[in-house]
Amino acid sequence: MGRKEKSIGVNALLNGLKTILSVIFPLITYPYAARVLQVENMGKVDFSNSVVSYFVLIAGLGIATYxxxxxxxVRDSKENLEVFSSEMFSINIISVVISIIALVIVVxxxxxxxxxxxxxxxQSLAIFGNMIGVTWLYSIVEDYAYITVRSLVVHIIALVLLFLFVHNEADYVIYAATTVVANAGANIFNFFHAKKYVKIRFTRNLNLKKHFKPIMVxxxxxxxxxIYVNSDKTILGFLSDxxxxxxxxxxxxxxxxxxxxIAAVILVALPRLSNFLATNHKKEYExxxxDIFKMFMMIxxxxxxxxxxxxxxxxxIIAGASYAEAATSLKILSLSLAFSMIATYYTNAVLLPMKKETVVLKGTIMSAVLNIVLNFALIGTFKQNGxxxxxxxxxxxxxxYQYFYVRKVLRIKVSLRYVISLLMGCIGIIIVSAVCNVFLTAFIVNLIMKILMSIIVYITALLALKNDAALSMVNGFLIKIKKMKLSRKVQSENTQNLK
Structure with missing residues (x-):
């Protein structure tokens, strides 16, 4: 296909940039929407979205990951990739039809x-958008540059629509429409742009014998x-308000x-890791x-x-003083972040590339059951904190659950120095926060100093204690700078010689 092998580091950077854009724009839009629409109307939008999300999943059918x-x-063969892509697209069309019918019946x-x-x-327009968007194709061919630019354009359009049409509490339906409409337009463009790599068409030859079981798992x-992510909102909506x-x-x-x-660091590596295993390059895979594990734990x-x-x-800052009660639940979720992201690593870097999706399924079923049962037990009393x-x-x-399987197939060894450097860096962040709370009473100054000083203290701890992952990133950066300087020097000398 004439596809150039791309650096995982570059891919991670581009995917990280795309994700950062998805952070920056909500930091602009969400505070505005939260203040204009107020808590109750934001609750309406999020409750309905939690309902629609189940049907978006039915439409997606696990096709993207598979x-x-x-x-x-098969990406090195244009013919094979074209056949495969058409099969995935056609299966997706069927799942979308089923999803829409099910949504109508439930509503x-x-x-x-x-x-x-x-x-x-x-919000159900997202069901069609995900189908024609074929974003999985761009991950297969590792075209993260296109995905990043597309993401930027979508966010800008959504931002403009928000400020143009959302002005008071009654505009919550318009608010819901802004992001959906922008994404729908981008997904249509995605479909036609995909012709750069393959021609995707509907086919009756779905090859279900091969695809059906792993897709369904x-x-x-x-x-x-x-279910265990969105059921919280749904059950909270039924049991509370x-x-x-x-x-x-x-x-x-x-x-x-x-x-x-954080997941952006991991997800870009899935195609490469799968390719290493498919071509029996186990050492490169390990x-x-x-390396990815060390990098993402450091973040x-x-x-x-x-x-x-x-x-x-x-x-x-993000939502306003009227949302102050949400701080406790955010503290609890911050602790959840560590376990969630380690599980995400196990899933995308180990289990899926090794075709062990049944292990992921068993773990998620147990987690979902636990979450739902506890939701009914705790939400009535403790509301959002429960x-x-x-x-x-x-x-x-x-x-x-995933750890006990992963340790059998991948031995992740990190040095004691690596562990100590991370712990000392995090302890430094806690100390910085405590000191700022004592000496800085101005709200904005306190927060800015906490962030800046925490970054400095954390990076200093990593470098002072010689964290190998951090040193590797710094050395790689310095080598690239030297290469750029050398390249410029050679170009300058060549120019002078020509003169």
Whole structure:
């Protein structure tokens, strides 16, 4: 296909940039929307979205994850990739039809959903958008540059639509439409741009004998994962009210954004790791998987600690003083972040590339059952904090269950020096936070100094204690700078010689 092998580091950087964009724009839009629409209307939007999300999953059918893994195995042959892509697209069309029919039946059958019909109708456009978007194809061919640019354009369009049309509490339906419409347009463009790599068309030759079982296993795993993530909002909406849904949604949105940022480091490696295993390059697979683990742990731990110590300020800045009660649930979710992301690593860097999706399925089923049972037991009394606590316990269960399998197939060895450097860096963040709380009373100054000083203290701890992952990143950066300088020097000398 003439595809150039791309650096995982570059891919991680591009995917990280895309994810950062998805963080920056909500930091602009969410505070505005939260203040304009207020807690109850934000709760309406998030409750209806939690309902629609189940049907988006049915439409997706686990195809994206399966397509990335299996597509990476055939991507060097344009003909094989074209056939495979058309099969995935055609299966997706069938699942979308089933999903839409199921959504209509449920909305008509459940009286509580009747008042949410306008919201659900608009948000359900995401079902079609995910089908024609074929974003999995761009991950297969590792075209993260295109995905990043597309993400930037979508966010800008959504931002413009928000400020143009959302001005008061009654505009919550329009608010829901802004992101959906922008994404729908981008997904249409995605479909036509895909012709750069393959021609995707509907085919009756679905090759279900090969694809059906692994797709359904991944689908079942994805559904159960979504159940124990989204059931919190749904059950909270039934057992409590829209006010508490709005509070919980604020902390969950922050939690989800952080998960997406850290997961970006892992997800870009899935096609490469799958390709290493398919071509029997086990040593390269193990080295890459361990390097990724070290990199993402180095990012994960300070983020977790940082959010915990700044949760009150983060909530006030992003959503406003009326959402102050969400700070406690955000603290609980910050602890959940560590277990969730380690489980994400186990899933995407080890289990899926090794075709062990049944292990993921079993873990997610157990976690989902635990989460739902505890939701009914705790939400009635503890509201959004109970929902956050059940999420924490579910993520712990998932992480521990996967660990006992992963340790049999991949030995992740890290030095004691590496562990101590991370711990000392995180302790430094806690000390910085405590000192700032004592000496800095001005809200904004306190938060800014906490962030800046925490970054400095954490990086200093890593370098002073010779964290090998941090030193490797620094050395790689310095080598690239030297190469750039050398290249410029050679170009300058060549220019002078020509003169």
């Amino acid at each position: 397509a990335i893994r299996e597509g990476a195995r 008509v059958a459940v009286p509580k959903f009747h008042s949410y019909i306008p919201l659900i109708a608009i 991944i689908f079942a795993s994805t559904v159960t994962t979504t 829209e006010f508490h849904v709005g509070l919980y949604s604020t902390s969950v949105n922050i939690y989800t954004v952080l998960k997406s940022c 080295k890459t998987a361990i 994960l731990l300070p983020v977790m600690v940082g959010i915990f110590v700044t949760s009150d300020a983060v909530i006030e 929902a956050a606590f059940t999420t924490l316990l579910a993520e712990v269960l998932m992480c521990v």
